[in-house]
Amino acid sequence: MSIEASPEVLEGLQRWRELPARQQPEWPDPAAVVRATEELRGYPPLVFAGEADNLREKLAMAARGEAFLLQGGDCAETFAESTADRIRNKIRTILQMAAVLTYGASLPVIKMGRMAGQYAKPRSSDLETRDGVTLPAYRGDAVNAHGFTEQERIPDPRRLLEAYHRSATTINLIRAFTYGGFADLREVHEWNRGFTANPAYARYEVLAGEIDRAMRFMRACGVDFDALRTVDMYTSHEALLLDYEAAMTRIDSRSGLPYNTSAHFVWIGERTRQLDGAHVDLLARVRNPLGVKLGPTTTADDALALAERLDPENTPGRLTFITRMGAGRVRDVLPGLVERVTGEGRTVTWVCDPMHGNTITSPSGYKTREFATVIDEVHGFFEVHHALGTVPGGLHVELTGDDVTEVLGGSEQVDEAALARRYETLVDPRLNHQQSLEMAFDVAEMLRG
Ligand code: PEP
Ligand code: MN
Numbered sequence: 001m002s003i004e005a006s007p008e009v010l011e012g013l014q015r016w017r018e019l020p021a022r023q024q025p026e027w028p029d030p031a032a033v034v035r036a037t038e039e040l041r042g043y044p045p046l047v048f049a050g051e052a053d054n055l056r057e058k059l060a061m062a063a064r065g066e067a068f069l070l071q072g073g074d075c076a077e078t079f080a081e082s083t084a085d086r087i088r089n090k091i092r093t094i095l096q097m098a099a100v101l102t103y104g105a106s107l108p109v110i111k112m113g114r115m116a117g118q119y120a121k122p123r124s125s126d127l128e129t130r131d132g133v134t135l136p137a138y139r140g141d142a143v144n145a146h147g148f149t150e151q152e153r154i155p156d157p158r159r160l161l162e163a164y165h166r167s168a169t170t171i172n173l174i175r176a177f178t179y180g181g182f183a184d185l186r187e188v189h190e191w192n193r194g195f196t197a198n199p200a201y202a203r204y205e206v207l208a209g210e211i212d213r214a215m216r217f218m219r220a221c222g223v224d225f226d227a228l229r230t231v232d233m234y235t236s237h238e239a240l241l242l243d244y245e246a247a248m249t250r251i252d253s254r255s256g257l258p259y260n261t262s263a264h265f266v267w268i269g270e271r272t273r274q275l276d277g278a279h280v281d282l283l284a285r286v287r288n289p290l291g292v293k294l295g296p297t298t299t300a301d302d303a304l305a306l307a308e309r310l311d312p313e314n315t316p317g318r319l320t321f322i323t324r325m326g327a328g329r330v331r332d333v334l335p336g337l338v339e340r341v342t343g344e345g346r347t348v349t350w351v352c353d354p355m356h357g358n359t360i361t362s363p364s365g366y367k368t369r370e371f372a373t374v375i376d377e378v379h380g381f382f383e384v385h386h387a388l389g390t391v392p393g394g395l396h397v398e399l400t401g402d403d404v405t406e407v408l409g410g411s412e413q414v415d416e417a418a419l420a421r422r423y424e425t426l427v428d429p430r431l432n433h434q435q436s437l438e439m440a441f442d443v444a445e446m447l448r449g
Helices: 007-012 030-041 049-064 084-105 158-179 185-196 199-220 242-247 278-284 300-310 330-343 371-388 433-448
Strands: 068-073 109-113 127-130 133-136 233-238 249-252 257-260 265-268 290-294 319-323 349-352 392-398
Touching (some): 030 158, 049 109, 049 257, 068 349, 084 109, 084 158, 084 185, 185 199, 242 249, 278 300, 300 319, 300 330, 371 392, 371 433, 392 433
Parallel strands (some): 068 109, 068 392, 233 265, 290 319, 319 349
Antiparallel strands (some): 249 257
16 A cells, blocks of 8 residues: 655645755756756656665664764766776775774674765855856756866756766666675675785784684684675765755655655755755655764754754664864864763764865865875764764765875875876865775774774
8 A cells, every 4th residue: 555645744845945055056947947857756766765764774773883884985976987897996995995894893884875876066166267267166967067168067957867867877786786796795805805915005914814814714604605795785975956856855655754765865065054944954854864964163052953953853873963073173073062962862873074174285286185184083083982982883985996096195105296197086085995995994903992
């Protein structure tokens, strides 16, 4: 039997249209937006309500310290790079990191891509000026093109449809790879042995040796490796473009309740989390597990008000606070937030985004980050939670599976000159494959104590 939504629920899903919405494109032709979103409404869901519910249960475990979340992927996915190779490399990187973290934390790791929908970007300025020419800023492939010409920067709502199709092909590959044997733990372990065989990573040899022994122990015990051949991998993106997110919000026939079927997990960005804004209103009404980014100026009152608004029933796993304070501030700012939110009896999952508070411009003009600073914020995050007796629930990172040179440092010492070699991101700098693994080893080493 299929349950229909109540008229109040359906009406509520339109409420965002009357509220202020930051960071939306100025679509030149509103009728074309209506046509595109009408078409989108007829497309099948990309994820199912039951999957989102399962994820909520797992995030509740992460909130209690019984699991750990690893969420990673590009700052901005692009249509051009939604190829089988690039997607496979990202999945592989996340699986490799997850294997190392599982060992370090002695906990199940929830694997989640910033993938299959991360096509829209908030920007600090609506305009971009180069050599005296000013054009609308690039807002992600779901909105306009990155090329610096007037034509390419005009927002085009048909891109919303392409974002859907690219997301569909990406999630199809994710499902195929993670259920089709690619995720076999023995394989993943072999890939990691390749990493630690590199002398640059000699300091992780002890840990790598331990994992190796653990694998041999499991084999000797007759552990059913066939059961370890498939993993659940979830999708996520920033719910930024309300036309898209609303069109992908559907009624679950089991419950009559709305779910955002564009991803398992969606988050609200630091720039769009106003309590009286359209983003908070629309997402408060869907049942998916949600994230909210919290930057260094967040007050405890802000955090509590967001929790009350987005998670009025205090359902474990419903709300994840993704803190991105910066390495220099995390130890000062985070304790007050965590103390107050927990003190009010709220259960949220605390996740560290060590990327967005640590962005710098290199002398040669690249938007970059220092690997050591990124790692320092992760350490600060764990220190704060350990001191308070609260639970560090996961990591949120911008990464790619390829050998790009966008973040400075790491054991292979990407330097200022190397940045020019393979700087490919269109928005924020990502950890490359090796740096991602190094982060996983570093965190695992720390967790193991
Ligand atoms: C991002 O995750 O790419 C982003 C823009 O983050 P924030 O909202 O935290 O600035
Ligand atoms: Mn980013």
